[in-house]
Amino acid sequence: MLVVLAVSGQTGVTGRDASLQPGADTAKMGWFGDAKLGIFIHYGIYAVNGIDESWSFHNKKVTWPAYMAQLKGFTASKYDPEKWAELIKSSGARYAVITTKHHDGVALWPTAQKHYDVVRNTPAKRDLLTPFFKALEKNGIRKGAYFSLIDWSYPDYPGFLKDSSRYKLADDPNRWKRFSNFNQAQIKEISDRFNPDLFWFDGDWEHSADEWDAAGIRKNILTRNSQAIINSRLQGYGDYETPEQNTPVVRPKGKWWELCMTINDNWGFQPQDQNWKTPAEIISIFADAISSGGNLLLDIGPREDGTIPDQEVAVLKALGEWSGKHSEAIFGTVGGLQPGHYYGPSTYSKDSSTLYLFLAGKPNGNIMIKGLKNAVKKVRVVGTAQTLPHKVVGKISWSPVPGLVFISVPETVKDTYMSVLALELDGPISLYGGKGGL
Numbered sequence: 001m002l003v004v005l006a007v008s009g010q011t012g013v014t015g016r017d018a019s020l021q022p023g024a025d026t027a028k029m030g031w032f033g034d035a036k037l038g039i040f041i042h043y044g045i046y047a048v049n050g051i052d053e054s055w056s057f058h059n060k061k062v063t064w065p066a067y068m069a070q071l072k073g074f075t076a077s078k079y080d081p082e083k084w085a086e087l088i089k090s091s092g093a094r095y096a097v098i099t100t101k102h103h104d105g106v107a108l109w110p111t112a113q114k115h116y117d118v119v120r121n122t123p124a125k126r127d128l129l130t131p132f133f134k135a136l137e138k139n140g141i142r143k144g145a146y147f148s149l150i151d152w153s154y155p156d157y158p159g160f161l162k163d164s165s166r167y168k169l170a171d172d173p174n175r176w177k178r179f180s181n182f183n184q185a186q187i188k189e190i191s192d193r194f195n196p197d198l199f200w201f202d203g204d205w206e207h208s209a210d211e212w213d214a215a216g217i218r219k220n221i222l223t224r225n226s227q228a229i230i231n232s233r234l235q236g237y238g239d240y241e242t243p244e245q246n247t248p249v250v251r252p253k254g255k256w257w258e259l260c261m262t263i264n265d266n267w268g269f270q271p272q273d274q275n276w277k278t279p280a281e282i283i284s285i286f287a288d289a290i291s292s293g294g295n296l297l298l299d300i301g302p303r304e305d306g307t308i309p310d311q312e313v314a315v316l317k318a319l320g321e322w323s324g325k326h327s328e329a330i331f332g333t334v335g336g337l338q339p340g341h342y343y344g345p346s347t348y349s350k351d352s353s354t355l356y357l358f359l360a361g362k363p364n365g366n367i368m369i370k371g372l373k374n375a376v377k378k379v380r381v382v383g384t385a386q387t388l389p390h391k392v393v394g395k396i397s398w399s400p401v402p403g404l405v406f407i408s409v410p411e412t413v414k415d416t417y418m419s420v421l422a423l424e425l426d427g428p429i430s431l432y433g434g435k436g437g438l
Contacts (some may be wrong), residue, residue, distance in 0.1 A: 028227045029256055031142065032139060034197070034332045035094035036290050037323065038144065039316070040260055040299035041084075042099050042267040045106055045122065047304040048073035053268040054103035058152060066220045067104065068153070071116070076124035079306025085135035089310065091094045091316035092323035096372055097297060100129060100190055105153030109193065112246035113185055115154060133194050145196040149234075150203030154179060169211060180213060187217060189222045198240075205308040208332030227375070231258070232366065242297075243402060247285060251292040251335065263312050264402050270300040276311045279318035283417045284340075286319070287358045291345030293335025293354055322417050325383035329356035329420045341431060342369050348429060355423040356382065362414050369405040369423075373430040378407060382420040388413070402432050 046053040048070035057067040088096050102105045107117040108128040118124045131141050151157050156179040159166040169176045190196065199221060204212060214237040221228050232238035232254075240256035247259060263282065264273045266374040277285075298319075300312045317370045323330055329347055333356065336346030344367075359367065379388040388407055395403030413419050 016195070025213075025226075025239075026249045026255075031094070031227065032229055032240065032295070033256055033334075036263050036295050036330050036333075037091065037319075038091045038095040038097060038142075038161060038258070038284065038295060039088045039093045039099050039298040040297045041303045042102070042299060043108065043306075044099060044102050044104065044126070045070040045074045045118075045301065045304070046102070046104070046266065047269040049268045050268075050272065052266070052270075053257070054100075054152060058103070064153075068116075069125050071106070071121050072123070074118060074124055074304050075124040076118070076122075076126060076128060077305045079124075079126075079128065079302075081132040081135045084132060084140075084302075084308070085139045085141060087228040087313060087316055088136070088141055089139045091298075091320040092327070092330075093141065093298075095142035095144055095198060097146050097198065098132060099146040099148075100127065101148055101151075101186070102146075102202060103148045103150045103152050105148075109189070111154075111186055111189060113182055113189075115151075115182070115186075123436045133196075142197040143194060144189050144198040144200055145194060145263065146200040146202060147190060148203045149183065149201055150206055151179070151183070154182060155272075156182070170337040176211070184217065184220065187219060187222075190309060191221055191228075192210075193288075195225055196228065198231070200231045201238070204233045205233045207235075209237065224274075247288060248294075252294065255293075257293070258297050259285070259289045260297040260299065262299045262301075262313050267299055267301055269303050269309070277315070282315055282319060283322055284360060286323075287345040287360070287418060290330060290333065290347055291336050291358065318417070322415070325415070326420045329358070329382050329422065337369075337431075338433075341371050342367075345356050352429040353425050353427060354402060355425060355429060357421045357423065359409065359413075359419045359421065362419070364409050364411045364413070366406045366408055367421075369407075371402060371432040373432055374425040374427060376423050377426055378424040380406055380424070382422050383415070386413065388421065399436065400432070401436055 004138050020093055042053055051062060057064045084406060100109065105116050109117065109130065110119040110127050111117045136143050140311065147235065156175050158169065167175060184381065209215065212235060217234065218237045219229065220229060232237045232241045240258060241252045241254040242254065242258055242260055244260050263277050264274050271330045282298065289296045300308055300420065302308050333347035334350060336348055336356065340342045342357060344360045348354065376390055379390050379393045383389065390405055390407045392403040392405055
């Protein structure tokens with residue numbers, strides 16, 4: 001008997017083993033749900049000329065040979081994995097995901113397969129992943145490995161080769177089998193060498209779950225580490241959703257999700273891209289994500305020498321200062337009020353007896369909460385010793401409809417980026433969602 005699951009908007013098929021069911025193991029997802037913030041790292045040869053990672057030759061902005069010529073300029077001469085890990089920790093992030101291999105096929109570790117890697121094929125001549133993952137472990141940060149299922153440089157992959165040839169898998173199944181074996185072997189290397197807490201796949205759109213052997217990939221990973229988490233880009237065999245760049249307007253349907261987003265407009269280092277998001281903008285995006293029960297995976301793109309642009313460093317440090325001050329409202333919380341109850345982001349403590357309100361736009365004067373049945377015991381300004389008064393307006397004794405809670409926010413309650421209030425309630429939150437009436 002097979003069980004058909006709808007995961008991340010796609011359909012996957014699993015066997016009888018419930019441990020292999022995408023998203024079924026809620027216990028192992030606990031750390032991910034609590035983490036809230038991760039740092040994404042796109043590092044590779046594309047930083048040499050500062051062009052689109054892999055897509056620049058796919059979209060014919062440059063030729064494949066011109067793109068691969070960047071191998072000669074990739075030095076990692078100032079790469080300091082300890083410093084990277086310390087910066088990530090200072091941001092408040094609980095996990096980090098690095099591109100072990102992008103669609104261009106260039107691995108950042110010394111792969112045992114006959115293919116490109118930075119140890120054999122670049123002046124860097126070093127394994128970039130082992131010291132980075134060790135530094136993450138040292139700093140108590142969960143390890144994430146991005147891996148492209150697509151490999152546009154591998155001779156047996158159908159398309160985007162030196163001669164741009166394609167073949168139909170049905171017409172040449174042995175060729176596809178050779179590629180599939182290669183792909184599985186590299187995934188196994190990553191699993192065995194680094195034992196990631198999280199696998200972040202990409203590129204699944206080019207083939208079906210059966211063609212990728214998505215079920216086999218998931219099974220092999222979980223056989224090595226039953227606690228490993230897998231993102232949604234495995235044709236229905238992942239554990240959580242991964243919207244990219246675009247902030248959801250409504251909450252994703254999955255229980256766990258993560259918004260991956262750049263600090264400027266590109267994933268990898270591109271010196272011409274100076275469209276940097278400000279710390280205030282990133283913090284607003286972050287608050288919105290956690291309000292809807294998700295995480296933010298915020299990207300940085302190091303230069304080819306391993307240094308990180310000052311603008312990205314500044315954003316990560318500002319984010320860390322803000323998240324540290326307001327940590328009780330962020331980490332280990334759950335998504336907050338549905339739209340209509342409060343005009344701004346919010347979260348709950350896990351027992352839902354504390355409601356956290358994020359004050360977008362540095363407001364002063366009254367803020368309002370609708371439909372709160374609970375009594376408010378105390379209102380605190382998170383990260384300070386200050387408390388605020390509140391009043392209930394419009395509560396009619398004979399009506400079950402609760403009154404409106406107004407909180408007066410003085411001019412003095414102003415965080416540099418976004419203040420947060422903690423409403424201590426008389427018990428687990430209870431909300432009225434009706435239309436009013438007699």
